[in-house]
Amino acid sequence: MPIKRLQISGVRNLQPLSLTPSLGVNFIYGENGSGKSSLLEALYILANGKSFRHHLLKPVIQHSMDTCVLFSEIDDNRMGTARLGVQRSRNGEKAIKLNGEALQSQAEASAWLPVQIIEPNTFKLLSGSPQERRQFIDWGVFHVEHSFLNQWREFKKLLLQRNAVLKKGEPDWLDVWDKGFVKAANAVNVARKAYIERLLPVFEHTLSRLDDNLDIQLSFYPGWERNSDLIEILDKQRDRDIQIGHTQSGPQRAELRIKTNGINAADVLSRGQQKAVVAALKLSQGLLFQQETERSTIYLVDDLASELDETHRFALCQLLEDLKCQVFITSIEHNSISDQWKPKGSKMFHVEHGNITDTTNTENE
Ligand SMILES: Nc1ncnc2c1ncn2[C@@H]1O[C@H](COP(=O)(O)OP(=O)(O)O)[C@@H](O)[C@H]1O
Ligand SMILES: [Mg+2]
Incomplete structure (x- = not known):
């Protein structure tokens, strides 16, 4: 590069x-x-x-x-x-x-x-909105597997269509939409989940080199209850989805949870410690990218x-x-x-x- x-x-x-x-x-x-x-x-x-x-x-x-x-x-x-x-x-x-x-x-x-950036505001990767962490995950998935972008675009399109149906209050249409929606959601989810699994050991190693005293646990939340079928969740939440006019569960709600001793790291770590964790996250992405693509x-x-x-x-x-x-x-x-x-x-x-x-x-x- x-x-x-x-x-x-x-x-x-x-x-x-x-x-x-x-x-x-x-x-x-x-x-x-x-x-x-x-x-x-x-x-x-x-x-x-x-x-x-x-x-x-x-x-x-x-x-x-x-x-x-x-x-x-x-x-x-x-x-x-x-x-x-x-x-x-x-x-x-x-x-x-x-x-x-x-x-x-x-x-x-x-x-x-x-390109990865480490600058005075990057600690927001920890304390900012879940969207920042989704973008972090998706950077890694996309750069290793460019086809992920099409999977994401397909899912985004179906999410917008589903939300439009919810807003119009036409629940009968949902039976038709939800099959495609779940298929696209699962494709995005599988790619993200596999990526975080591969990133975990690289992150642990990188963090220990940067700061041996920090004990950080990363876990991936797909955007709906783990180990349950999205189709069933959508079914259960249908009335509420119609009421609020958008889809509550799915990859649009995914999150990378970053904890220390079981507590949200952004709530307890000092600013300097947060910066070290973010630096470790960004360096480990670069390292994994290099291992998997032979690019840098x-x-x-x-x-x-x-x-x-x-x-x-x-x-x-x-x-x-x-x-x-x-x-x-x-x-x-x-x-x-x-x-x-x-x-x-x-x-x-x-x-x-x-x-x-x-x-x-x-x-x-
Ligand atoms: N659109 C712009 N056009 C011209 N100058 C700008 C513009 N935006 C910011 N600047 C000026 O650019 C300078 C360089 O800023 P910056 O790159 O942040 O400096 P550094 O990182 O070296 O401290 C600042 O003095 C700022 O006032
Ligand atoms: Mg500057």
Whole structure:
């Protein structure tokens, strides 16, 4: 996956830039407000079609510009090389191109760029809504098995249709809908459940390397009572479903439960401990992805110094190094991380007022 070349224009305060990053670790440093997070944001948008800082894309586009353009050359050890470009405009227009050909869906682009981000808000994976954790699970399922996206789309379509029938109060139709609904729901569920089972041992191992004192239990809740048939549950809940006008049970309600000593981890762990758990979750996804596909994830790590204390920071860097993947890691001081961590072939970039300069040779002297 590594990005061999990156071009960005029209993103926040960044001056138009063309970078040749290291295929290993890239240290990005500069003062507050210089544009470090904006660089990671541009990479994230390229991979996911959305920002990690704002639910809208408009704020990302440079004040004086109408569009932002992101372009990358990707070299993937399984999929080959590709040129991936994204253009987003203030008026909502968007274009994604792969090797010069327009793509219809973001997913095709995302398949080329499996990106994980660790940044000051990622602890929300624990304390935020279940949707965040469903997205976490689905990232893993999708990147190992791209066909999962069609299974999910099929289920989503049937869920919308079922909810429309419920709202119209036409229960007779439900007998017809529910068979298809349950079939699609089970397909999504089987894929998610199997994924979490495979992730569990990888997560345990990763967490123990990051923080040996944390005892975390993960369990997958499918969105309805475990070990019971969804069709029977739907039957039982039909009156109530009609009353409220939507489907109470199904994969749309799935959840990854994260507990410590039987208690919801987000309710008892310190912010720092939550960040360590989230980092372990994200690293274990990358590791499992690598084991199962022989491809690797790109890690974006924003403001690591404010995220974790020194011991955890060092452990996280070691885990990243073992993954041998491409990393973009930001900090304010040029040496705050690179003094202790010197992975081979790494590069240094200084960001100042939106200008990015490769300082690899100067800083290493
Ligand atoms: N749409 C925009 N156009 C121009 N500048 C912006 C825009 N959005 C944010 N900025 C500015 O971009 C700068 C860089 O922000 P950021 O990347 O978060 O800095 P860092 O992560 O280095 O602290 C900030 O000074 C901010 O005011
Ligand atoms: Mg920042």
